[in-house]
Structure formats: C-alpha cells, structure tokens
Amino acid sequence: xxxxxxxxxxxxxxxxxxxxxxxxxxLMAALDELDAAxxxxxxxxxxxxELNDLQVNYTGRPSPITIASRFSEHAGGATILLKREDxxxxxxxxxNNVLGQALLTKRMGKSRVIAETGAGQxxxxxxxxAALLGLECVVYMGEEDTKxxxxxxxxxxxxxxxxxxxxxxxxTLKDAINEAMRDWVANVEDTxxxxxxxxxxxxxxxxxxxxxxxxxxxxxxxxxxxxxRLPDVVAACVGGGSNAIGIFTAFIGDTSVRLVGLxxxxxxxxxxxxxxxxxxxxxxxxxxxxxYVLQDDEGQTIESHSISAGLDYPGVGPEHAFLAHIxxxxxxPVTDTQAMEAxxxxxxxxGIIPAIETAHALHGALELGKELGPEAIILVNCSGRGDKDxxxxxxxxxxxxxxS
Amino acid sequence: xxxxxxxxxxAHSEHRxxxxxxxxxxxxxxxxxxxxxxxxxxxxxxxIEIGLPYSDPLMDGITIQEAVQQSLENGTKIADVxxxxxxxxxLGVATLIMSYWNPIERYGVEKFASELHKAGGVGVIxxxxxxxxxxxxxxxxxxxxxxxxxLVALSSTDERLATVAAATTGFVYAGAVMGVTxxxxxxxxxxRQVVTRTREYTELPIAVGLGVSTPEQAHEIAQxxxxxxxxxxFINAINSxxxxxxxxxxxxxxxxxxx
Numbered sequence: 001x002x003x004x005x006x007x008x009x010x011x012x013x014x015x016x017x018x019x020x021x022x023x024x025x026x027l028m029a030a031l032d033e034l035d036a037a038x039x040x041x042x043x044x045x046x047x048x049x050e051l052n053d054l055q056v057n058y059t060g061r062p063s064p065i066t067i068a069s070r071f072s073e074h075a076g077g078a079t080i081l082l083k084r085e086d087x088x089x090x091x092x093x094x095x096n097n098v099l100g101q102a103l104l105t106k107r108m109g110k111s112r113v114i115a116e117t118g119a120g121q122x123x124x125x126x127x128x129x130a131a132l133l134g135l136e137c138v139v140y141m142g143e144e145d146t147k148x149x150x151x152x153x154x155x156x157x158x159x160x161x162x163x164x165x166x167x168x169x170x171x172t173l174k175d176a177i178n179e180a181m182r183d184w185v186a187n188v189e190d191t192x193x194x195x196x197x198x199x200x201x202x203x204x205x206x207x208x209x210x211x212x213x214x215x216x217x218x219x220x221x222x223x224x225x226x227x228x229r230l231p232d233v234v235a236a237c238v239g240g241g242s243n244a245i246g247i248f249t250a251f252i253g254d255t256s257v258r259l260v261g262l263x264x265x266x267x268x269x270x271x272x273x274x275x276x277x278x279x280x281x282x283x284x285x286x287x288x289x290x291x292y293v294l295q296d297d298e299g300q301t302i303e304s305h306s307i308s309a310g311l312d313y314p315g316v317g318p319e320h321a322f323l324a325h326i327x328x329x330x331x332x333p334v335t336d337t338q339a340m341e342a343x344x345x346x347x348x349x350x351g352i353i354p355a356i357e358t359a360h361a362l363h364g365a366l367e368l369g370k371e372l373g374p375e376a377i378i379l380v381n382c383s384g385r386g387d388k389d390x391x392x393x394x395x396x397x398x399x400x401x402x403x404s
Numbered sequence: 405x406x407x408x409x410x411x412x413x414x415a416h417s418e419h420r421x422x423x424x425x426x427x428x429x430x431x432x433x434x435x436x437x438x439x440x441x442x443x444x445x446x447x448x449x450x451x452i453e454i455g456l457p458y459s460d461p462l463m464d465g466i467t468i469q470e471a472v473q474q475s476l477e478n479g480t481k482i483a484d485v486x487x488x489x490x491x492x493x494x495l496g497v498a499t500l501i502m503s504y505w506n507p508i509e510r511y512g513v514e515k516f517a518s519e520l521h522k523a524g525g526v527g528v529i530x531x532x533x534x535x536x537x538x539x540x541x542x543x544x545x546x547x548x549x550x551x552x553x554x555l556v557a558l559s560s561t562d563e564r565l566a567t568v569a570a571a572t573t574g575f576v577y578a579g580a581v582m583g584v585t586x587x588x589x590x591x592x593x594x595x596r597q598v599v600t601r602t603r604e605y606t607e608l609p610i611a612v613g614l615g616v617s618t619p620e621q622a623h624e625i626a627q628x629x630x631x632x633x634x635x636x637x638f639i640n641a642i643n644s645x646x647x648x649x650x651x652x653x654x655x656x657x658x659x660x661x662x663x
Contacts, residue, residue: 012536022505022532024463026557026582028564168469174460181462186583188559285506286460288532298482299510301459 007209007252007319013202016325018318021201023288027181030188035203037108042210047103054099055214058132059089062218065226065379070349071362075369078376081231082352083219083247085383092355092384093215093243094125098194100211102129105192112136112191116180118145118173119309119388120152121355122196127161129194137161140179142172145309152388170303173313177287197240198317201288205317212246219379220250231379233258233368237360238331239275239311241320243383248329258330261320262364264306265333275304276333277316278324286314291321307336307392310357310384332367334360340396342366343386355384356392405524408551408574411450411498412609412630421626421661423448424611425654426502426635428455429488430480431471432642438491443647444638445495447654451631452492453529456485456503463504463531465586467636482511486523493524500527500553500574508541517544527551527574535571542571553577556602558594565598569605575631576602579614586636588615596628619660626661 013019021031041047055061063084072080085093105113113135117123123139130137139156143165146153153163169175184193198205198212216234223230234251236244238261251257266274274280277292284293286301294302294314306312323329343359345366346352354362358381365380372378386393415422425444431437441452457472457480464472485501493499501520508516508530520528528550533541535554545552551574556565559582569576580595581588599610612625613633617640622632634657641649 020537021534022537023534024531024557024579025534025555025564025568026559026579028534028557029559029561032561168466169459169473178460178462182465182584185463186581188582282510284510285532287462293506295506295510297510299458299507300476301506 007249009202009206013206015319015322018290018321018325019202019205020290021288022285022290023201024185026185027188031201031203033108037104038203038207041104041107047107051100051103055096059095059099060087061214063087065219065222068350071346072369074345075366075378077374078369078372078378080365080369081377081379082382083215083379085215085243085381086352086354086358086385090125090128091387092121092125093212093246094122094196095128096214096246097196097208097211097242098125098129101192101194102133102135105135105194106133108192110190110192112138112187113194114138114140114180114183114191115194115196116173116176117141117196118176118312120145120149120156121310121384121388123161123163124152124155124159126194126196127156127159130161131159138183139163140166140176140183142176143167144171145173149309149388172303174301197242198245198319199240199287199289199291199315205289205319208242209245209249209319212242213249215243215246215381216248216250219247223379227377229377230254230257231377232372233260233376233378235260235262235361235364235368235378236381237262237311237357237383238316238320239264239313239357240315241317243381245317245319247381252328259323259328260364260368261329261331262334262360263331264308264311264360265335266305268335269333273305274333275306275312275314277314278320278331279333289318291318292316307339307396308356308360310355311360332364334363338363340393343393344397352382353386354382355386356389358383405493405526406496406498407526408451408498412575415450416630419663421629421663422450422609422611422631423654423658423661424451424453424613424631424633425449425638426453426455426633427638428457428468428472428475429485430457430475430478432474433478434480434484434488438488440642440647440650441492442495443651444654445497447651448658449497449654451498451500453500453502453633454485454488454492456482456501456507458504458507461504463584465584465636467639468585471639482507486519489520489525490523499525500529501525502529502531505530505533513540514544514547517548517550521548521550525550527553529553529577531555535567538571555579556598558582558598560598562601565602566605569602569608572606572608575609575611576606577633578602578610578612578629580612581615583614585614587617587640591615591621599629619656622657622660623662626663632657632661
C-alpha cells in the first residue's frame with residue numbers, strides 16, 4: 001500500500017464516498033481554474049523552487065524534532081517526540097498552506113484573497129502571506145471570536161488586512177466560512193478564497209494537504225536519519241484536520257505506524273457539547289464537501305463546543321473521514337479538561353507553551369504511551385505555540401483554583 | 405396539481421414570462437407563510453418556490469438568511485415544509501421546494517421525493533447540488549415525477565451549460581448576477597447572454613433569478629427569458645406589510661412580465 005495509491009482522490013475529488021463538490025454553480029468555473037492552476041504549479045520547477053525558498057528563508061523550515069524527555073515520564077515510559085511546527089513564522093503549521101495558496105493566487109493573476117478564521121491563527125497567517133506578496137486581504141471572523149481574540153484582530157490589522165466581524169447565524173467559524181463563500185461567489189473574478197483547512201470543495205482538501213505534507217515528509221526523514229526507525233504512532237489534533245493530514249501523509253504507506261487523530265471532546269462527547277466530528281457526528285454535506293458533520297436528524301448543523309477555537313468546527317476534512325472509514329487512522333476524543341492538563345504539563349516539564357489545539361494531541365500521546373509501554377516511540381505534531389492562549393489558560397486555571 | 409410545464413405554457417400563451425415567487429416555509433410562521441403565499445398567488449404568481457430553512461444558507465443574502473433563521477427558531481421541520489407544499493399545491497399553483505442539499509440527504513433522498521410527490525409538489529431546486537453529485541437525486545426524482553432544477557451561472561462554461569441542461573428537468577434556473585440572493589438596483593447584460601447560450605443546449609424554459617426585485621427588472625428579463633424569479637423582495641414586502649403587501653408586489657411584478 002503506497003501513500004499515493006491510498007491518498008489520491010478520484011478525478012472529481014472524492015476520497016472513497018467522501019469529498020466532492022457541493023457548491024453553487026457560480027463557483028464551479030473558479031474551482032476548475034484553481035484545480036488546473038494547482039496541478040500546473042505542482043509540476044512547475046519554478047513554482048516549487050519559489051515555495052521552497054520561502055519555506056526555508058521565511059518560515060524557517062525544516063522544523064526540528066524535540067525529544068520531550070521529562071514530559072515522557074508521564075507517558076508510561078514511552079518516548080514522546082515533538083515535531084516543532086510551533087517554531088514556524090507566525091507560530092503554527094498554518095503558514096505552510098497560506099504561502100502555497102498565496103503564490104497560486106498570484107499565478108492565477110488574482111489580486112485579492114479572502115479567508116475565514118476562528119481563533120485568528122489562519123487569519124494572521126493569511127494576512128502575513130498577503131503582506132509578503134502584496135495582495136489585498138479580507139478576513140471573515142465570527143463576531144463572538146473577534147471579541148474573544150481581540151489581540152489577533154489587532155495583529156491582522158497591523159499586517160494590513162481588513163477584518164470583517166460576521167454577525168449572522170451562530171457568529172462563529174462556520175458562519176465566517178459561509179460569509180467568505182458569499183464574498184467569493186460575488187468576487188470570484190479577482191479573488192481567491194484562501195481556505196485554511198483540508199475541508200471545502202475539491203480541490204481544497206487535496207491542495208491544502210499537499211501544502212502541509214512537508215511536515216510529515218520532513219519528520220519521516222528525521223526519524224530515519226536521527227533515530228534509525230519510524231515511530232510506532234503519529235498523533236495530531238483534528239479540527240478541520242490540516243496539521244494532522246500534513247504529518248500523516250508521509251506515513252500512510254507505513255502500515256506499522258499507527259495514525260491517531262485527537263478530536264476536541266469539549267465537555268465530553270456524551271454531553272453533546274463537543275467538536276468530535278468523526279467520533280460523534282454523522283455523514284453529511286457541509287461547506288461544499290461530504291464528510292462527517294455534527295448535525296441533527298433533519299440535517300441542520302449543530303454548533304460545536306471546544307475550549308480550543310481552532311478545533312471548534314462542526315465538520316472535518318473528507319480525507320480524515322475516509323481514513324477513519326477504511327481503518328487506516330483512528331480518531332479519539334479528548335475533553336477540555338484533559339487537554340488543559342496536558343497543556344500545563346508540557347509547560348512545566350519542557351518549557352514549551354503549546355497551543356490548546358496541540359494540547360489535545362499531547363493528551364492523546366500520554367494515553368497512548370501508557371497503553372503501549374516503554375518501548376514505544378510516539379511522534380506528536382506540535383502544531384502551534386500557545387502565546388495566543390495565555391489568557392484562556394490563565395482564566396481556566398484560576399477558575400479551577402477557586403473551585404477547588 | 406399544476407406542473408411546471410403547464411405553468412410555463414400558460415404564461416407563454418398569454419404572451420408573457422411566468423412569475424415565480426419564493427418564500428421560506430415557516431416564515432413568518434408556518435400558517436403565516438401559507439397565507440402570504442396565497443396572497444402572492446392571488447396577485448398573479450404562477451409558480452411557488454417554498455424554501456426549506458437551513459442553518460448554513462451560503463447562497464443567500466441577508467434578507468433570506470434572517471428569514472430562514474427566524475423560521476428555524478420558530479421550530480420549522482421538514483414535515484412542516486412538506487405540509488406547506490400540500491397546502492400551496494391545493495391553491496392550483498405549480499409548487500416547488502428550494503433546498504440546500506444536506507437536509508434532503510439526511511432526511512432520505514427517496515423519502516423526500518416521494519413525500520413531496522404525495523403532497524402535490526412538482527419540483528425541487530437545489531442551489532448547492534451540481535449534476536456531478538446528483539446520481540441518487542436523479543433516480544429519486546425520476547421515480548417520483550419530481551422535476552429537478554439545477555442552476556446555470558454567468559461564469560458557466562459551455563461545457564458546464566451542456567452538463568447542467570442535460571441533467572435538468574422542468575426549467576433551468578439562470579443566476580442573474582454573480583453573488584447571493586438579495587435585491588439589486590441594476591442587473592448587467594451578462595444574464596441575457598447566458599440565457600442565449602443556455603438555449604443552445606436545451607428546449608426547456610429558462611427562468612432568471614438572483615437580485616430581481618422590481619417590475620422594471622421583471623419586464624426587462626421577460627423580453628428574453630421564460631420566467632422571472634423573485635424572492636427577497638417578497639420577504640421585504642411581507643416584513644413591512646404582510647400578505648397584502650405581498651399581493652400588491654405580485655400584481656406589480658405580474659404587470660411587469662408582459663412582453
């Protein structure tokens with residue numbers, strides 16, 4: 001089983017029964033144009049060289065692997081390794097995708113990018129790439145999120161982007177995506193929708209995956225050259241699923257390597273207040289793709305809940321749905337409380353403040369280590385740094401202290 | 405039960421375009437929607453599109469977004485939508501449902517088509533479903549005598565016009581502007597071109613919607629299209645003057661669709 005054999009969608013963008021395009025006809029021509037531009041860019045050595053140069057000299061790649069020795073002591077003796085995407089410029093893996101898509105935007109002769117953002121990480125990354133490449137940038141952000149993440153709003157504005165608060169629907173990430181799609185339909189001639197995750201209509205899931213697969217490609221090489229073996233498990237958090245697909249892809253063909261996605265369990269999947277789409281959702285169509293969706297019996301989207309704004313999304317990328325469907329990857333929920341305990345543990349044992357999104361994967365690694373024992377090596381995608389989460393974390397632990 | 409073909413044929417024989425009106429089920433309430441639609445029909449609307457309220461209406465502008473959100477908050481269910489279709493069908497008007505795809509898929513594609521048929525509905529417009537993803541839908545609509553209306557856009561290539569026209573039954577819905585639903589002050593000439601281009605691929609009637617709100621716009625479109633679709637303007641009318649305002653708008657639009 002090779003990576004390519006498993007992971008190539010069909011010509012209309014399906015991963016098995018998932019994926020595809022469920023969009024207004026007005027967008028079909030733009031998606032075809034994007035698909036053609038993406039395929040020609042992938043085959044163009046000039047484009048690849050330009051992207052590589054940015055990855056090395058702007059983002060700071062390759063990102064290192066750190067052995068989390070003191071953290072590992074809490075994992076049944078297993079060795080936990082961190083792929084340090086938090087050290088990238090702008091502080092997360094998100095930059096990998098935005099640089100690729102921003103270069104594609106220029107290649108298509110478009111002058112404006114729009115993006116959705118939840119916590120603001122993808123918005124900040126998009127604003128960064130737009131500033132670097134001289135593109136006009138508009139970011140849609142749920143009004144609730146603009147209040148909770150005022151600092152990131154300021155960051156985007158400093159970078160020259162316009163942030164538009166979305167006041168319709170639930171005023172969160174899913175509504176920001178709706179609003180970005182509406183903008184795109186109206187302005188598709190000069191505008192590229194720089195989607196931030198491996199969801200949405202084809203070719204977005206495949207394209208965003210390909211811009212992020214450098215994470216796993218690097219990590220696999222680093223494992224072999226430095227550790228002389230592959231890890232037993234690769235673990236990553238999954239909201240839409242971009243960082244997870246980025247690190248999983250290189251290992252898909254390595255059947256000895258378990259791939260584990262950690263979803264946001266919120267207050268617990270059994271409470272209904274969660275964002276664990278594969279664990280607790282059902283197959284449906286949302287935002288242009290067929291995948292697992294949090295929905296009621298009549299197909300209305302149910303709002304997700306998570307302490308992590310970056311995982312707080314009621315859908316998930318179709319390739320993850322497919323990997324779950326064929327049993328190649330497994331998906332487990334991690335509650336807010338479990339994630340925050342792992343968050344604090346990494347801070348105090350390794351001197352690394354992770355993003356709360358990443359903390360879900362860290363909790364998963366602790367559990368897996370206990371299950372597998374001292375011989376196991378678990379590679380965790382340390383997808384982002386937690387500077388943005390300091391206020392949330394301070395609030396969380398203060399609340400915990402007053403309660404106890 | 406009036407079919408889509410019958411409604412267009414009647415309008416054609418009267419030397420005018422058909423007038424198609426949209427209102428979401430459950431807005432302003434389940435029974436209020438039926439009253440408003442009855443007034444629209446009295447005012448001269450030939451074909452009714454009943455909107456199935458959905459949580460993520462990404463093709464809709466603010467007017468319809470707010471109306472469907474209100475409808476969902478009122479607790480409107482798919483059973484209410486089908487019951488609304490039954491009542492509207494009894495008015496003697498061709499009755500369609502306009503729905504995003506996920507609610508139909510979740511409800512059950514075959515179940516939805518057969519229940520709509522039993523209720524007297526004759527067609528469904530699916531704004532986020534393209535023919536490429538519609539295999540199950542084609543089977544279910546064929547089996548239940550439901551017309552399936554797909555959309556063409558100003559940006560559609562000739563290849564896509566051919567694909568959409570081949571998959572569509574009833575009529576082809578041509579989007580007048582690049583964008584979402586909602587009243588516009590001016591419509592470009594581009595929609596005339598897309599209607600002309602679409603005619604090369606189909607004998608079906610072609611109706612124009614998105615952004616159409618005034619009798620003047622309706623008149624302009626009636627000169628080159630077979631139907632004129634108005635949605636947000638009816639909601640705005642109902643918001644300010646209830647069923648009477650809807651009837652009055654329908655009368656004015658009906659006067660506009662003459663050739």
